[in-house]
Amino acid sequence: MTKLIPLLVLTLLFAPPLNSQNPYDPEDNPPNPEMQRQEIVNLERETARAIMQNNGTFFRRVYSDDFAGTLSHGQMVDKNRLIMEVQGSGERYQSFNASDIQVRIFRDTAIATCLWSSRGFYRGQDVETQMRSMHIYINGPRGWHVVAGQNTPLPPYTPHPL
16 A cells, blocks of 8 residues: 555656646647737728628627627617618718727637727718727637627717717
8 A cells, every 4th residue: 555655646746737727728829819909900990891881791790699789879789789770870971990999808808999980971961970989809619709899979979870
């Protein structure tokens, strides 16, 4: 019995750890943070392009089924309501740009903020608006998906569907 104790201790010392604190498998490469950041920046630009074209297809693909958001005038929306607003708003955009895009990544979660600037025709008037937009992304098996969003209008306040 006394001969087994040193053998057990040696086995435990040289055995690979069973409960590693490293979230990544040692054989996998950890994700490249700059590549992930650029992917989110591209999604933010695609969001602006989809809004400008009144195209809901992008939102069906990238926004989570349980998306929860707040429009610039305070209205709470889910994914389906947001798509209806984008497609049926009546706004015709001459331009819709996302700039000053900032991305912070925390493991499988990312927070993106940007400045949305738009010019178009809404309710019989030419309108120019600027808003701060924030999106929260979760990275899953099928890539990054938006789970929450908030738009905040900037002065001068003009009517806008989003």
